[in-house]
Amino acid sequence: MARYHEPVCRLCRREGMKLFLKGERCFKEKCAVERRSYAPGQHGKRRNKMQPYGLQLREKQKVRRVYGVLEKQFRRYFAEAARQKGVTGDNLLRLLELRLDNVVYSLGFASSRAQARQLVRHGHVRVNGRRVDVPSFQVRPGMEVALKEQMRNNVFVVDALDTAQGRGVPAWLELDAEGFRGKVLAEPKREDIRLPIQEQLIVELYSR
Numbered sequence: 001m002a003r004y005h006e007p008v009c010r011l012c013r014r015e016g017m018k019l020f021l022k023g024e025r026c027f028k029e030k031c032a033v034e035r036r037s038y039a040p041g042q043h044g045k046r047r048n049k050m051q052p053y054g055l056q057l058r059e060k061q062k063v064r065r066v067y068g069v070l071e072k073q074f075r076r077y078f079a080e081a082a083r084q085k086g087v088t089g090d091n092l093l094r095l096l097e098l099r100l101d102n103v104v105y106s107l108g109f110a111s112s113r114a115q116a117r118q119l120v121r122h123g124h125v126r127v128n129g130r131r132v133d134v135p136s137f138q139v140r141p142g143m144e145v146a147l148k149e150q151m152r153n154n155v156f157v158v159d160a161l162d163t164a165q166g167r168g169v170p171a172w173l174e175l176d177a178e179g180f181r182g183k184v185l186a187e188p189k190r191e192d193i194r195l196p197i198q199e200q201l202i203v204e205l206y207s208r
Contacts, residue, residue, distance in 0.1 A: 056205035059198050066195060067096045068113050073136070078206055089199030090190045097188045100125065101135035103145055107175050107182040108164020109157055124151045139184050146181035170194075 050058070064074050081091035096102065101117040104125055110116035117135045119125055125132060126146045127139065139145065151157055161177060169175045170192050174183045 053205075053208075056201045059201040060205055063093075063096070063197055063199075063202060066113075066197075067099065067102060068117060068135075069096070075206075078202070082206075089203050092202065093190065093193050093197065093199055094188055095138070097193060098139050098184075099135060100127065100132060100137040100139055100145070103139050103173070103182070103184065106170055106173055107145065108161045108169065108177075109147055109180070111156070111160040111163060115156070115160070119147070119151070119157075124148050141184050141186050144181055144183050146179070152180045 060074070064071065069077065077095050078088075078092055081088050081095055084091045097106075101113055101120050104110055104116035104119055105113045109125075110119055120135045120137075121133055123131050123133045124147055126148060127137070128144055129146075131148075147157065157180075161180075164175075169182070170188065172184065172186045172188045172192050174185050176182065
């Protein structure tokens, strides 16, 4: 399976903002964006005025990196969003939010989406009582997502859950912290997605 294997802090620096790809490290003084708030590379300190295409491209790259999706898969998500009724940008974000790895992260069982993806791939997540090891699995309203019992004492899971309870769980999810389970109450609305995303730029990019 194709993956990005380079340092993820470079991605945050390239986008000029925290994408919260490394969990707790993003909240500490060691965060790369805090220490070096310019793009990586030899010419990272240059401040070139960006053209409309560049703005659209950077927005698409930012969303891809936040959700950990590669280009080919992202194009499939966009094609599916364009086929659905409603606003294409909203549909795209809804499809990404309903990925199983993102739901596991949003419930607080992992400190980052990458860690959530690992939990899913290793078979530690149950959907309606059945093992699902596909991070891109689309969760639907009414489904219950839980961790298997052996993982409930895992120090990383416990720490992540404590942190998540402080930041809160999205309104479209319901968390039972004691039972290490959560339920999808409804599909996420645009106002439920807290990320600073301008999805219209992505629609304009793929409409060129």
